[in-house]
Amino acid sequence: MGKLVTEMLKGTLEGIVLAVLGGRPAYGYEITAWLREQGFSDIAEGTIYALLVRIEQRGLVDVEKVPSEKGPPRKVYSLNAQGREYLEEFWSTWSFLAERLEQLRKGGKQT
Amino acid sequence: MGKLVTEMLKGTLEGIVLAVLGGRPAYGYEITAWLREQGFSDIAEGTIYALLVRIEQRGLVDVEKVPSEKGPPRKVYSLNAQGREYLEEFWSTWSFLAERLEQLRKGGKQT
DNA sequence: CCCGGCTATTTGGTGTTGCTAAGTACCGGT
DNA sequence: ACCGGTACTTAGCAACACCAAATAGCCGGG
Structure with a gap:
């Protein structure tokens, strides 16, 4: 897509990969291919x-x-207990950010 | 919050600030203070x-x-025409990413 | 037989971004 | 005169994604 998505991926790509591994074990080549299919x-x-x-x-x-x-x-990588914990943290941080962004999108600062 | 949010902000913080300026003109100190209030x-x-x-x-x-x-x-900074265009791009990239993440959260890769 | 093509991982160097920390500058109240 | 709040600047650092090239195993065609 472009530079914008590249910069946005910093910090989220890690979570994305962990989420994939949360679904099931996988290896690098496979993950890359899958992400490409998904539009990345x-x-x-x-x-x-x-x-x-x-x-x-x-x-x-x-x-x-x-x-x-x-x-x-x-x-082949698989998520362990510590990874699952970290993934939880990731989702909560993501939610925080996504909520703020969503508010900004409809409304901006003037509120 | 922590390191996680710091990394996630890379690439999104720029959009956040532009979105704020899209609402109305503002200056640095003010923006920082406002973001802090918002939980950042x-x-x-x-x-x-x-x-x-x-x-x-x-x-x-x-x-x-x-x-x-x-x-x-x-x-005092204010968004100009080019900035508005860029902000549009930002939102579309953000939407793309947010959708993929949302799908991942409920479902994972096994589909 | 070996060479190109697919699978699969590794390594080294680059640019962008946010953080830390320190400094500059202007003002009002004590 | 000094201190705290306002407001901006600068220099150095760490993390992350990118690009390019190398390594390595396996296969089928010329």
């Missing part, structure tokens, strides 16, 4: 991998190496 | 000023220096 056309390959490394180091996900029939082994 | 407790003073400089340089706002009775002159 310009999410860079490398971005997701870097993000996955980050959340792994923070202990939010567990990792398992699974051989693939079609290429090098996949690193 | 930890938005740093300097952040808003830096942002205002940025959007001014991009030609999204017009500036007028207005003397204040209580301190140094205020720099």
